[in-house]
Amino acid sequence: MMLPRAAALVGLILFAVLPARAENVTSFTLDNGMDVVVIEDHRAPVVVHMVWYRVGAADEPPGHSGIAHFLEHLMFKGTDKFPAGSVSEIVEANGGSDNAFTSYDYTAYFQRVAADRLELMMELEADRMNNLTLSEKDVVTERNVILEERNQRVENDPAALFAEQRSAAQYLNHPYGIPIIGWRSEIAELSREDALSFYRTYYAPNNAVLVVAGDVKPDAVRALARKHYGPLAPSAALPVRTRPQEPPQSAERRLRFSDPRVAQPYVMRTYLAPERDPGAQETAAALTYLAELLGGGTTSVLAQKLQFDSKQALYTSAFYDGNALDDTTFGLVVVPAPGVSLQQAEDALDSALADFLKDGVNMERFDRVRTQIRAADIYARDNVQTSAHRYGAALAMGLRVEDVRGWPEVLDRVTPADVMAAARDLFERRRSVTGWLMKGDAPEVTQ
């Protein structure tokens, strides 16, 4: 326990001593509609180059779940100019690293390289935005890779299977109820044509955000972006980004998932929760506090009541991430202590929530959480890659540069009354799913 504690302490001291470093952010849009964000940070001669597409798993056509993630893999199959594997090879040969990721709301590709290699990264990324070549063999091979990835990450992990079933029960209509990696049976049917159709529909400069962060000047980035991304034609047929929204959730849901591989049973409850919206981030900010107050570490409400006072829980947690295009979830976890049943653990959770709603926020705890949130923000801004990620993700989810800039201030303005109001709106059982992960019979496979 010493190391993290010490580190946190250093953080607080730094925070108390140093003013928050302002990010030096410039943004503009190319004539073809591609948004560009430049974050200057000249402390090291490196640059992070990211292209974020405003498309993710929640934009997939029904019955083709996993295609966004599949395409992310296939983007490394190369073009005529830069054949398969060459992006990663070139990046590595230039001493850099690269990666890609897919979420519900975006798909992103990034490289971290020496600052003088930025142009090469743009050349690579602009080329594969338009010129991806895919053989039938590539598709079959990569589909097997992804099925194996699903095996390892989901089928072999009861907690992941449990999470999939819970999400599906949480969302009655919205595609956030479908796993990002895709349902296995649907992954198995994904075709080259599915991938190319998704690529042609969504991979276009007017659906992309370029983020360049590090030892660069905005004018130089603008010139390079114009040279490499500027010539790409925008898509004239970009779909309007609306997903099926949730109907009123009027019945509390519960589910039980049993698996012989479960080592530690637990209770998890999620509530449908609002997300950050452009110009309206206040509720999300209050919920960010609420999650920290209830479940953020050993001084939180749940830890104090359930782990230390009543000793009914081994571990408690609360989580919320407002970074989403549509309604997201707020979650609570209780891992019962030996001899405590899941029902007792859940009852203890409900009792703690009821007390919290009745008693309100302890000011000392609130101040500590505010300090933690401020410190986390300062660390994030101090890391060029994290900072680039923040802007890219936010813009890809429909937020604006000013929303990202304003977020620390919105967080700073949150009051205990805001938190309690948000909590009262949130904790409506009709919009919740309570899941029990249990050790038990093997799940029957129905396919």
Add this chain to the structure above:
Amino acid sequence: MMLPRAAALVGLILFAVLPARAENVTSFTLDNGMDVVVIEDHRAPVVVHMVWYRVGAADEPPGHSGIAHFLEHLMFKGTDKFPAGSVSEIVEANGGSDNAFTSYDYTAYFQRVAADRLELMMELEADRMNNLTLSEKDVVTERNVILEERNQRVENDPAALFAEQRSAAQYLNHPYGIPIIGWRSEIAELSREDALSFYRTYYAPNNAVLVVAGDVKPDAVRALARKHYGPLAPSAALPVRTRPQEPPQSAERRLRFSDPRVAQPYVMRTYLAPERDPGAQETAAALTYLAELLGGGTTSVLAQKLQFDSKQALYTSAFYDGNALDDTTFGLVVVPAPGVSLQQAEDALDSALADFLKDGVNMERFDRVRTQIRAADIYARDNVQTSAHRYGAALAMGLRVEDVRGWPEVLDRVTPADVMAAARDLFERRRSVTGWLMKGDAPEVTQ
């Protein structure tokens, strides 16, 4: 109680005396791909004329739920040749009746008229298959009609709201989890363009089944169908009919729905169940028996145990309908007697199911159910409209004429062992949703 009992008795006597009337069915396909089924019945000079489209609510684009049903309404707005309301007026003026209905798997339009008016019906129906005219005003007016229909049928009926939430929890991925009438918020956004796009995509002779039943000769129907439907061009871009299928359902789900308007609480459990498939109707036949054995009337297993023996229930029921393109549900209902809690009612249900799985089928009960199923089939075949409906629905759901013809025999071949095997496969809690409808606080409206 006297009347239905007497009627049932007459049925059994009739059945014992008369052989089943064979249906005189002819089927063929027009050059443009339109399937035609003719059922001759010359006992009365009437004809039933039906057009079934192989499209329903489960084929809707995501986020546009209700468009199939909305279009069904809009089909009465008329064409240049037959303006708004004229179909129904002409039918009525000719002494007939007409109607239309939308299910998950089909949308159908039918008229019942004097046999010599058949050609006029074809003229009307062929015309509106291609030439529907819709004004913006029609769309706005009819959308309000449908929102009001939803108010009356769903929003004002807690059992219907409960059913919607249960279905959404039953299906993790398949559109059967979305209400046929549509989510209110999505109905409110349906546009003229949505309706016309759905119409142009799916309303075409190669996506339709014509059923003509009554006092007609196949050759005459063929000549008329060629004359009126024959000239319609088939759609070259008919989508392949595949919906997102269910992933493995591996976590038992439960939900509670409370509403102050609930007069009588009850427990309802549904299990995911297989449907009738072309050439493979045996399991569906066994499940048809199972539903009758468990919940069909006062001599059923659940009625005997829960209503008469333990007196814990006021009413019990089991339901199953194998008429679906994709996996359907098998349901059980227990309405507890006064003083019996929903938990006790559910426990009694589970105990009855466990006994049934242990004890097997009582032969006397099985024979009675077989007789009832035979009798129901004979009545259905004896009614020209019911018979036409059977063929139309089956063909629109992907079954073939021979599947409909063979269904009574498949039902007749079911053995007690088949029923028990089907029951053992069916009653897997991981694929079930158990819902409690309770009297309680008003559901919060989240929109």
